[in-house]
Amino acid sequence: MGGGVVVLAGGTGGAKLARGMLDVAGDELTVIANTADDIEIYGAYVSPDPDLVLFWLADVIDDRGWGLRDDTFAVMDGLRGLGVDVWFALGDRDLAIGIERARRLADGARLTDAIADLAASLGVRARVLPMSDDPVRTWVQCRAHWTPFQEFMIRGGAAEPIQNTRLRGVENARPTPEILAAIASASAIVIGPSNPVISIGPILSVPMMRQALLDSPAPIVAVSPIVGGAVLKGPTAAFLRWAGHEAADGAAIAACYDGLIDGLVADEEVEGLPVLQTDTLMTDAASRRRLAAETLRFAEGLAA
Numbered sequence: 043m044g045g046g047v048v049v050l051a052g053g054t055g056g057a058k059l060a061r062g063m064l065d066v067a068g069d070e071l072t073v074i075a076n077t078a079d080d081i082e083i084y085g086a087y088v089s090p091d092p093d094l095v096l097f098w099l100a101d102v103i104d105d106r107g108w109g110l111r112d113d114t115f116a117v118m119d120g121l122r123g124l125g126v127d128v129w130f131a132l133g134d135r136d137l138a139i140g141i142e143r144a145r146r147l148a149d150g151a152r153l154t155d156a157i158a159d160l161a162a163s164l165g166v167r168a169r170v171l172p173m174s175d176d177p178v179r180t181w182v183q184c185r186a187h188w189t190p191f192q193e194f195m196i197r198g199g200a201a202e203p204i205q206n207t208r209l210r211g212v213e214n215a216r217p218t219p220e221i222l223a224a225i226a227s228a229s230a231i232v233i234g235p236s237n238p239v240i241s242i243g244p245i246l247s248v249p250m251m252r253q254a255l256l257d258s259p260a261p262i263v264a265v266s267p268i269v270g271g272a273v274l275k276g277p278t279a280a281f282l283r284w285a286g287h288e289a290a291d292g293a294a295i296a297a298c299y300d301g302l303i304d305g306l307v308a309d310e311e312v313e314g315l316p317v318l319q320t321d322t323l324m325t326d327a328a329s330r331r332r333l334a335a336e337t338l339r340f341a342e343g344l345a346a
Contacts, residue, residue: 048228052076052091052241055267056234057098062330071168072224078180078244081192086140092157100164109133129197173245176215181208200277204284215248225254230341233264238298239281261344266295266308304344
């Protein structure tokens, strides 16, 4: 396809698909990443989803699925030795990235520019853009208390029943000029196989974002995160239930994006919109590249 490819991503599924898209689209790829999971800790500004995407694109992701390959954890060990409750673990090089990002932001840099600095240092050709330069944070209500998303996920193990969610600061957030330009000039827009409620939902909740997507002439397709009738990773099923979907299936994913997408890529039949039924499991470079190529061909067919 001519023109750029835009991928909306949050979490492992979106990052894996972005890596496959890099093989297919090269430096025509732009990834818009969720930043509602960002956290300031240990004097660092940590942006988990953009960093995860960049580590995948640079082929430096660790086998555990997060962080940098072969990173060490001397600082975390030192903090534990001082009696600190280290519930959010960062490798030493990962921590260095967050400390430098905090410095850049304190000096007045945009989050977009700080993430671009990291991309350049990793040699990543594609653009990775935060969903906004304005701070947005996901909070989750469990029982009677509200908890920041990272504490809900990591400290609490996402074990408590979800009663509500809130995006603090989203009403004041806006897409960056880089995002609006990428969407307007895209030939295809792909929503990655990420949690539609808690990973993609924050991106779409940024004021002006959904309208910019709808105004784009590019076809919009979503890739389902449900594989073989199950969620591979994370609390997607729990958040779908909270959002009113009884089953975690392709129909629920399509319903989350109702009125926005032109088609769905899934490994099951889904009624009500065009569907590319294919194997969506990404286990290696070849399967990531295959799924990316099939998704773009599907989008191209919808645009015809």
